[in-house]
Amino acid sequence: MKDKTSSTITSKQLIFVIIGSQIGAGIFALPRMVSGKAGEDAWISVVLGAIIPFLSVFLIERLGRRMPQMGFTQMALGLFGKNVGSVLIILFIAYVLLFESLVVRSFAEIANLYLLPKTPLAVVLLFITISIVYIGSKGVRVLARLNEILFYFGVLLLFILIIPVGQADYTNILPVGEAGLKGIARGALTTAYSFAGTEVLLVFYSLVNKQEEVLKAGLIAVCITTLLYLAMVITCLLVFGVNNLQRILWPGLMLLKVSQVPVLERLEFIFLVFWMGMGARPAVNMGFAASLSLSQLLKIDEKKYNTYALMFIALAIYILALLPHNLLSVFKLWDYAGYGFLIIGLGYPLLYHLAAFMRGGKMLV
Amino acid sequence: MFKKLLLVFVIVFLVFSISGCWDYRDVNKVSFPATGAYDLHESSIAAARQNQGEPLVDLTVIIPNLAQDVKKPFRIERTTGILIGNARGQKPYSSPGTYSAGVAAVIILGEDLARAGINNMVEALFRGAQIPKTENFAVAEGRGEDVLRAPIKDYSNMGEYLKGVLKQSEKRSFIPSTTLYQFGVNRAPGKNPIMPLLTLKNQKVEVTGTAIFKKDKMIGKANLDESRSLVMLRGIEASGNIPYIIKKDGQILDKGSVDVCCGGRKVKMDCNGDKFSYLITVYLKGSLIEHEFNKNFIQNPDLHKMIENQIAADTKSDCMKFIEKMQQEYKVDCIDINKYILAKWRKEFQNQVDQSGFIENLDIKVKVKMKLKNVGELT
Amino acid sequence: MKIRPRKTPPTADARDRSIKNIPDTKLPVALSEKMQLLKPYIEKNYDIITHSFYLEGNPRLEAVAVYINQVIDIEILNLHILKPLMLNCDREDLLTSGSHTLIETIYKTSITASRIAKIANLSSLVQTIFDGITILMFDGLDDVLAIDIHGGKSRNIDVPPAEQTMRGSREGFIERVDVNIALIRRRLRDPNLVVEKTLVGRRTRTEVAILYIDDIADPQIVQKVKDRINQMDIDGIVASGYVEQFIEDDPSSLFPQVYSSERPDKLVPYLLEGRVVIIVDNTPLALAVPALFVQFLQAPEDYYERTLFSSYIRLMRYVAWIVAVSLPASYIALLSYQPELLPYDLLISFSKARVAVPFPVVVEALIMEIIIQLVIEAGLRLPQQIGQTVGVVSGIILGQAAITAKLASPIVILIISVSVICTYALPASSLVLSTRIIRLPMMMLAASFGLFGLSFGAIIFLTHLVSLESMGVPYFSPLAPTRFSDLKDTFIRTFMWKMNKRPVSIPSHNPQRQGNTGEEND
Structure with missing residues (x-):
């Protein structure tokens, strides 16, 4: 029980961890990005885009089932040997660093834009980084519980989306199918990128206590995320229309500013206050996964030094997050993170399957 | 180690919190405008009318005075700049305290500015993350500044008065309120915004109709009667009082007025070759407010039907008149029907619908369905 | 989570040795020798009473009762122990049959006291005396009787x-x-x-x-x-x-x-x-x-009253806790960072109320918070009548004076009072204490970073609670x-x-x- 890192989470909590890793600040920009590619058919793209994370969950689960006792690092070292395996793990950590620095940076930009316009970004980022380290240092069980309670908060919060529906115009999502297959496919790919975070399952698989339920949990998680994305995209389309969406940086947040609610003059401020936990959540989950992998790779005592590994990861995220010149370059980097997701989320499990198939059950280490 | 780091952090932050951080501003040192008016600067009106030169704009705001021993309850400040944001940026030179944009509930646009196009002016409002998109817009005949400077006695300032008149005005009258968001959305292809029109009459500010926009440029005015038809045709759920007179053979049978609530519209579109035809069905329902005393609904069972028919007929002819005016004078789709074409053939017509000649060639028919819900407490 | 390192439990032996090194000698038979042994441990204590008496018979048997004044029930001692022993005891029998029948005899014939035990060595004898148990020692018997007749006021x-x-x-x-x-x-x-x-x-x-x-x-x-x-x-x-x-x-x-x-x-x-x-x-x-x-937000009445009412009250308590923790902080955040969040009319009236106060919002709120905390602390220790006076003085006079002296705006007094009332609406006193403290870091965070700081504090506290x-x-x-x-x-x-x-x-x-x-x- 006191054993921090090697303790387990339930498969129900795994759902929330996966959702928590997927949904970040990206959900606010998603309607713009998808509708830019798929126009009025953005919602079809969202549905289709969910195929890739589904596939990813499926592949990772099969991989885990093949070698149920092994964690992510053990698997890499066992299948590919020490050198190649280490490179794979370091690549994974590097991907987490890049990806989460973007997540954290986007969230800090939002906080900076709406709540603290004059405060330096470095300070806002510092506070987000501190919360990452603090949460991560409490161990995986606390992480899972926090994801759980934040999920319920988040769902309640997204109910706010109902408020602007009064302004909706249904002709904004008509006609159906105008974007064509190509447009929809491109939109679907964009959506798939925003499912990045699914690959957290690579590390968390071995931490789940009932591994036979992992597939179900993973699929439920992807379903819930898809539904939330779908709700966001459809609401934004209905309220703004494709043309206007292209001009709005964070349509999801602008949504809160279009209708007047008595007493709560500024819905978006209140929303952001409660979103704080949600904004840092992917970075917390993925950062924890990375620190766990790092301490396993370095063969240091996980219980004792995981917090230090996490501090190192968080520091790296902090520095990386400060590097992009502005938000626009962050958006450009998002695409690379998306490729990264495809490589880690689909490529890694495939590669592992292949290696496991070749080895025929024999391990190198 | 982690705890020690945390401790250092706490100390740093205690120092911060007392001294106040970057974004700190005391509420009583901030000026909160109650309302603002955007105008073309006097020197550039003439040039702007001929579409020449780069106009300067005036930003006039009403700011309530906070100190208790000051006699005037508010002050009016005016600054000038190349755009609204720039004019706002001139404030610190003439006004103490931080200026908080975006708390003003109502923005008044001068007519000249509205006719010159306001896309550039409202950009600052859309871009500002601190600004909600629910500010109400209205166009003033003449200068918006004059509306703000009009003497006001019964309210603490003009902002309060305008807010009361304009916020959700469609709930009480046939004047549509337009927020920044609605204005923005209605600039999309196939749509055009409208705004309430204010007039300064005998030192008193009144709503006198609707300003019709083509995208961001004001192109015409509709008076109060036309506004009513406009609102009904647009399908805005507005309500207000409509009078009726039932005549038969030149003789007045009954007259009175009905509180009508517009329950939306239904649009049916047909396409014959390349000619589009529309059938707009307007649904009204209402309750009788008053009518001539000598008629009794129980003894005159047809009366109910007659009132309904009369109002439907009146409304229909008003609407037809308005559509005619729209097609001939405004030449712009201000009743928001082209979106139905776009909903079917968006790619094909996206660029066509807003070109001149498109709305004029539409065949628009109107049907009005009126339902008298109740007749009040008397028979 | 940090868990306090726990030591291995001390043995019972070590615990007993801790007082003084009382030798574990067996008690002698003669009463005077017993008293001699016991003397150094009890002679300094005025409240330990040694009561000598004779058991009836010929020759009379000397006995001593040792007890601590006011810790035992003196009435039981006199009526149910001393009196039967002095009057009804068959001394011959006691001496011949030895100590094992002593308890039985006393238990069955003479004493109505409940718990009785035999003690044979010195260390437990001393310990038993100080545990507040009455000791009976007899001349000629090596065992000593320990009778538990705890009582007193x-x-x-x-x-x-x-x-x-x-x-x-x-x-x-x-x-x-x-x-x-x-x-x-x-x-x-x-x-x-x-x-x-x-x-x-x-x-x-x-x-x-x-x-x-x-x-x-x-x-x-x-x-x-x-x-x-x-x-x-x-x-x-x-x-x-x-x-x-x-x-x-x-x-x-x-x-x-x-x-x-x-x-x-x-x-x-x-x-x-x-x-x-x-x-x-x-x-x-x-x-x-x-x-x-959640248990700290529940009161026993929740189960005594009918469901609807108690559910309503319980919900109110959650609201009260959230308000108590976050209201002053929200006030600071709203008034010094995000004033636009307030409805316009409220905004103007808040600004007007604050216009004469020369301090930043956070200082104003802190002054009032500290004053109120001290008032609570002052009222706590005083006798009830004076405590009430302190409450009234601080509530009415201090508040009014603070406003007049431009030390605080009326709103901040309202805010702090509401948060204090909400604090004391909580049913568990231990949660009240923690709520009073949590308010402060939240206020500091709000004063540094407004609503962002508030939500940062909330997430840290949530994580802590969850962990x-x-x-x-x-x-x-x-x-x-x-x-x-x-x-x-x-x-x-x-x-x-x-x-x-x-x-x-x-x-x-x-x-x-x-x-x-x-x-x-x-």
């Missing part, structure tokens, strides 16, 4: 002053552990209710009773509680708070992890839910573990980890007849609480 069972209810019982715990246990026994006549007793404190040797229901409570938790109490190595405890601080999981947390109450009717349902109750002698507050966060454990049980359950079946008794309190299962947040090995009568009937 103690407080009557009274209305618990800090936890009063409208509909519940009026009985509160008192300072005597045996009476307190009886108060619980009277309400819970289950043969499975186990009452275990240990002595804690090297010098004070305070009785600590551990109560649990054998077939409900989780044995792991019971064992954990026992272990932690046994591991306590302290020279003295005078209140249950000592025990609380030794057994809680995270001592540096702001949140109470052990529930304490002075109401037996509050603890009996906890026993029934599988919790362990700890009663410490000389303290009218009993402890219950494992404690959950806490009480006896290994997640402290923030049933919220996280979410246990849906327990939510019907969390924010609301559902119908009594619907609560068929014990809460799953507290591990127990008998989940069924009551029959399914309610569901069958509809």
